[in-house]
Amino acid sequence: MLSVDTNPPSTFIARSTPRIRVGMILDQPFPAEPRVEREAVALVEAGYEVHLLCLLHPNDVLVDEAYRGFYIHRVDPNAVSIEIPWLGRPTHFLYQGLFRQAFLRFKNIDTPWHTLIHRFTRNYDIQVLHVHGLRLLDTTLNISTRYGIPLVADLPDHYPALMQLTHSSQREKASLALRNRWELLEARGVELASRVLTATTESRQRLLRKGVHPDLMTTIENSVEIETVMHSSVDMEIIKRFKSNFVVTHVGRLSDSFQGIQTVLEAMNLLRDHIPEMVFINAGPIREGYRRQLLLLIEAHNLQDKVHLAGRVDDVAEVSYIDVSDVCIFPYLPNDQTNSTFPEALYRCQALKKPVLTGNTRPLQQYVEESGGGAVFPAGNAAVLAEMLYTLYTRPDLRRDMSLNGHQTVVERYHWAHSAHSLTQLYHHLTGYHAEPIADNSFKQTDSFDETTCSPASRLQ
Numbered sequence: 001m002l003s004v005d006t007n008p009p010s011t012f013i014a015r016s017t018p019r020i021r022v023g024m025i026l027d028q029p030f031p032a033e034p035r036v037e038r039e040a041v042a043l044v045e046a047g048y049e050v051h052l053l054c055l056l057h058p059n060d061v062l063v064d065e066a067y068r069g070f071y072i073h074r075v076d077p078n079a080v081s082i083e084i085p086w087l088g089r090p091t092h093f094l095y096q097g098l099f100r101q102a103f104l105r106f107k108n109i110d111t112p113w114h115t116l117i118h119r120f121t122r123n124y125d126i127q128v129l130h131v132h133g134l135r136l137l138d139t140t141l142n143i144s145t146r147y148g149i150p151l152v153a154d155l156p157d158h159y160p161a162l163m164q165l166t167h168s169s170q171r172e173k174a175s176l177a178l179r180n181r182w183e184l185l186e187a188r189g190v191e192l193a194s195r196v197l198t199a200t201t202e203s204r205q206r207l208l209r210k211g212v213h214p215d216l217m218t219t220i221e222n223s224v225e226i227e228t229v230m231h232s233s234v235d236m237e238i239i240k241r242f243k244s245n246f247v248v249t250h251v252g253r254l255s256d257s258f259q260g261i262q263t264v265l266e267a268m269n270l271l272r273d274h275i276p277e278m279v280f281i282n283a284g285p286i287r288e289g290y291r292r293q294l295l296l297l298i299e300a301h302n303l304q305d306k307v308h309l310a311g312r313v314d315d316v317a318e319v320s321y322i323d324v325s326d327v328c329i330f331p332y333l334p335n336d337q338t339n340s341t342f343p344e345a346l347y348r349c350q351a352l353k354k355p356v357l358t359g360n361t362r363p364l365q366q367y368v369e370e371s372g373g374g375a376v377f378p379a380g381n382a383a384v385l386a387e388m389l390y391t392l393y394t395r396p397d398l399r400r401d402m403s404l405n406g407h408q409t410v411v412e413r414y415h416w417a418h419s420a421h422s423l424t425q426l427y428h429h430l431t432g433y434h435a436e437p438i439a440d441n442s443f444k445q446t447d448s449f450d451e452t453t454c455s456p457a458s459r460l461q
Helices: 034-045 097-106 111-123 137-147 159-166 172-192 201-208 226-230 236-242 261-270 288-300 315-323 344-351 362-371 382-394 396-413 416-431
Strands: 021-029 049-055 064-067 070-075 082-084 089-091 128-132 151-154 195-198 217-219 246-251 278-283 307-311 327-330 356-359 374-377
Touching: 021 034, 021 111, 034 049, 034 070, 034 128, 034 344, 034 416, 049 111, 097 111, 111 137, 128 137, 128 416, 137 151, 137 172, 151 172, 151 416, 159 172, 195 201, 195 416, 201 217, 217 416, 226 344, 236 315, 246 261, 246 315, 246 344, 261 278, 261 288, 261 382, 278 315, 288 307, 315 344, 327 344, 344 356, 344 362, 344 396, 356 362, 356 382, 362 374, 362 396, 374 382, 374 396, 382 396
Parallel strands: 021 049, 021 128, 049 070, 128 151, 151 195, 195 217, 246 278, 246 327, 278 307, 327 356, 356 374
Antiparallel strands: 064 070, 082 089
């Protein structure tokens, strides 16, 4: 195993705490995908103590906080150091450059994250590790093996296919080799994990073919907390800014062209004279390379005053952008990644009674056909998309019917309470732990840490 320092932690959680401690690992800033937050809250409400180790974002105000009943510890992997006795001072040597790359290449272990997860597990006496995403699975497995504790691998995405897609600008042979490497790493990782979580039936079938035992796999759909969404506050400034427009909105992170936003921009150009008040909003962060592509396309079509790229937004702003929308759109192109995943934001749009337009990926098409909550167009076909948008623009009655159909489907079938029950049952079976559920969470939305039970994440660096 990778060697780490053995300095004792500065503060331990009191060992008299009766609840089992779950340590979630996320190599992104929090808030990330809502799935992370919902799973943490579900476990807290089922009686577990949850700690989330995540990436520090430059805009984060708090490094450590208690939020909705669980603890957040934000860290900067680039700041990790270790003290080597014969040097007599901290060094970053093990965590940068060729040394880090060598461990990634030959062991698939990210050395700064390995040290951070090790300290996190030790300092907070973690009893179950729960890693979000494939990238840090091997790194976290190394720590779970060291401590002899179970590990839950939460894999809602088809990461190998995503790697191939996001590196498609490289030579085809190189991007395929990258995918094949991650396919092998994934197969090994899911075999060693204690439990595996997926988000769709398609993803479950894919991992079953890799040899995961069905009893060790649970599908936790990216469903939605209906009450939270329906009672969310809105930003009236956003509502006032766009209320006179015909608003088409995509909600969620954008990373590459397979998400099809370029098709929306091309359709807007075709509709310039037919729907002059039409605007497009993206409420979510955008990978910089894809942002540059979109900005060039926006300029080429002269759509600068009709496109609003909001970037990373909080919950209030996100709900406000959905609320002011006439149509929500998910124009994803079919591929191995999009055919095995489902955007949770679509459920939020439908919960807020908005019709949806989607590309013809398998999960999206199946949902729309079953729910009647929207319409499907041939992904990448801007002309057909333009026709559908114009129909919805001229048919408010059709938009209303789709909205009501989708809302009813989400409330009855895709309520998070169903997924939360499946998650907590998995944990009860894994740990043999059946705590009394916490009916009324005593945590405020954001609290400072109690230093008698939690040590700051800054001490993990």
